[in-house]
Amino acid sequence: LPGAGLVRAGRRLAGWSALALTALAVGAVAYLVTDRQTLFALGFTPAALRGIVVGLVAVGVLWSALVTATHLALRPVWSTGPQRVAGALLVAVIVFAVTAPMAVAARYAYDHSNLVTTVFGGEQQSQTRPTVTPGTREDPWLNMPRVNVLLIGSDLSEERIKQGVTESDINTDTMILASIDTRTGNTVLAGIPRNTRRMPFPQDSPLHRAYPQGWTGMANSIYAHLPGEVDPNILGPTSNLGADALKLAVGEALGVRVDYYVMVNLDGLYGLINAMGGVTLNVNQRIAIGGDASRGIRPRAYIEPGKDLKLDAYHAMWYARSRYDADDYTRMARQRCLIQAIIKQADPATMITRYEEIAKAGSRMVKTDIPAEMLPMFVELSLRVKDADTYGVQLNRMPSWNDANPPFADMRAVIAAAITESNAAPTSAAPQPTQSAAPAPTVTSPAAPATSGRRTTTAPAATTTAPTVTVSSAATNEADACAYQPAASASPTR
Numbered sequence: 001l002p003g004a005g006l007v008r009a010g011r012r013l014a015g016w017s018a019l020a021l022t023a024l025a026v027g028a029v030a031y032l033v034t035d036r037q038t039l040f041a042l043g044f045t046p047a048a049l050r051g052i053v054v055g056l057v058a059v060g061v062l063w064s065a066l067v068t069a070t071h072l073a074l075r076p077v078w079s080t081g082p083q084r085v086a087g088a089l090l091v092a093v094i095v096f097a098v099t100a101p102m103a104v105a106a107r108y109a110y111d112h113s114n115l116v117t118t119v120f121g122g123e124q125q126s127q128t129r130p131t132v133t134p135g136t137r138e139d140p141w142l143n144m145p146r147v148n149v150l151l152i153g154s155d156l157s158e159e160r161i162k163q164g165v166t167e168s169d170i171n172t173d174t175m176i177l178a179s180i181d182t183r184t185g186n187t188v189l190a191g192i193p194r195n196t197r198r199m200p201f202p203q204d205s206p207l208h209r210a211y212p213q214g215w216t217g218m219a220n221s222i223y224a225h226l227p228g229e230v231d232p233n234i235l236g237p238t239s240n241l242g243a244d245a246l247k248l249a250v251g252e253a254l255g256v257r258v259d260y261y262v263m264v265n266l267d268g269l270y271g272l273i274n275a276m277g278g279v280t281l282n283v284n285q286r287i288a289i290g291g292d293a294s295r296g297i298r299p300r301a302y303i304e305p306g307k308d309l310k311l312d313a314y315h316a317m318w319y320a321r322s323r324y325d326a327d328d329y330t331r332m333a334r335q336r337c338l339i340q341a342i343i344k345q346a347d348p349a350t351m352i353t354r355y356e357e358i359a360k361a362g363s364r365m366v367k368t369d370i371p372a373e374m375l376p377m378f379v380e381l382s383l384r385v386k387d388a389d390t391y392g393v394q395l396n397r398m399p400s401w402n403d404a405n406p407p408f409a410d411m412r413a414v415i416a417a418a419i420t421e422s423n424a425a426p427t428s429a430a431p432q433p434t435q436s437a438a439p440a441p442t443v444t445s446p447a448a449p450a451t452s453g454r455r456t457t458t459a460p461a462a463t464t465t466a467p468t469v470t471v472s473s474a475a476t477n478e479a480d481a482c483a484y485q486p487a488a489s490a491s492p493t494r
Contacts, residue, residue: 002063005070018066025059037137040376046121049113053106060102064095111359118363120372127235128244129369130259132377140377141182146419147381148256150247151176151339152223152263171220172246172263174335177254179419185384186422189339189478190393190415191332192250194220195403199249206234207245215249222246243369255412256419260370266317268365272342274313275357276350279341281319282484283309287334288324299324307484329396336392337482343386390478393418 003018032039042048071091079087135142153174175192192199198214199222201207210230215222223242230241238244247258273279283305291299303315311319320338323331351358370378393414400407 002066005074006066009070009073011073014069035137036380037140037376040379043112044116044120044372044375044379046113046117049109049116052109053113056102056106056109060099060106063098063102067091067094067098108355108359111356115359115363116372116375119366119368120370120375123239124369124371125237125239126244126369127238128247128258129371130257132374134377140380145182147180147182147260148251148258149178149180150250150258150261151178152243152246152261153269153335154223154263154265170224172223173220174332175219175246175250176332176336176339177250177256177258177415179256179415179422180381180385181388181423182381182384184423185381185386185388186391187385187388188391188393188415188418188422189336190254190395190418191336192219192253193328193332193396193403194218195328196253196406197404198406200252200408201245201248202252205248207248210234219249222249240367240369253406253408253411254415256415261368262370263367264365265367268361270313270317271361272358272365273316275354275361276342276346277354278310278312279316279338279345280308280310281316281337281341282307282482283319284485285330286325287319287322288326289315289318289322291324293324307486329394333392333394333481336390336478340390340478340482343390346386389422391418391422392476392478392481394476 001019002022003015003020006012006015006018009015032042042052068091071087075084075087130144133143134140135144141147151174152172153176154170154172171194173194175194177188177190177192179188179190181187196219197216199219200214201211207226207230215226217225223246226245227241232241235241235244243261243263247261251258283303285305287303288299289301289303291297303309303311303319316338320335321331322334395401395411395414398407398410398414400410
């Protein structure tokens, strides 16, 4: 107990002062633990984080000095040489025990400050971002019952950058709307197929006047290519016209207002999964690694079906990206399962022990228009989302689905129905897989027997008859959709 030894040695002023400072520090930590909003605010303010770095280093130095001074004050004058050596070694061990955690915490605070500054720093302008009035300290989301975040996966990577690819050339092959009930954390995930055409813009938007029939290209080209076709200030001052345009198009297509976007690139997601030590997923169908059917290139290997497979970053990325022997819709379903797995398995112990790697991955991975001042609110929301239910919407399952002429009215009705169900459903945290006991994925070479040929998946035929929209036909609880299905795994995939 810092200071107790000095009191025992008769240096009462110094001893009681140290004890008082210790009590104040413990009280401050206890207060922060019970006041999460203050804790989150400190944790996402770069200036406060830098102050914490300095404070932790100072505490480590002062505590080491206190341990040494206490030893010297209490060491008997008649100590022998071996006893003095043993005492010095004990002091060294104690000093290391108190300073090592301080040094690690200071390093984490420094890394976290850099992460916040890199991803959320700087002046961001957006013409599609809402103005939010925080609620109470107990419920900061009181004034915003629902928040819609567009999750974007870009195909930009360091390898492609070396090949001369820039952000103006990227495709947003993954576009998933996360509509979150801020009260319960229940979330609806709805993917926009990348080849969806005629994406509309709100009638009161200047983009509707520029594209009255909607965006003529594929949905995944809006982000990169629309800014080059229109006046850069068509929406007003914005830091990312492509993101604003994509938010407006997705919101109009699905009948919701998209509040924020978060873009994740391939390298960053790989780094995050690697930093987490992998993710545990159920694999219900053989998944190809590599391969290009259009050019007659066979896969290099396969991820074999299995329950609770522990996939490293390399295999998890192929789980999410592989389209060989499958279609975009199958891939979109796997991507939603990967998102859920990351949310459920990002436990505090993993985050703390691997935080330096995660912070580095995050700074390379994320681009967003979420303002820094809202980060404490989003941290609070993430805790609710982690233990809540996730619902997946597969739009192509609608009988009226057609990539070239999408049934936007039906899509809006399906999303509205799914949101209604998620609002009404009780929150029940899905059981988390035990990662330590998870088997490794089985990977086979493409020459494995009884797997020749290629399965062709046909999308549902288009129809002009509007479907009877029900949640059960378009939305599923992701815990069920991503569960292991032995019958599906045993069935032939070719």
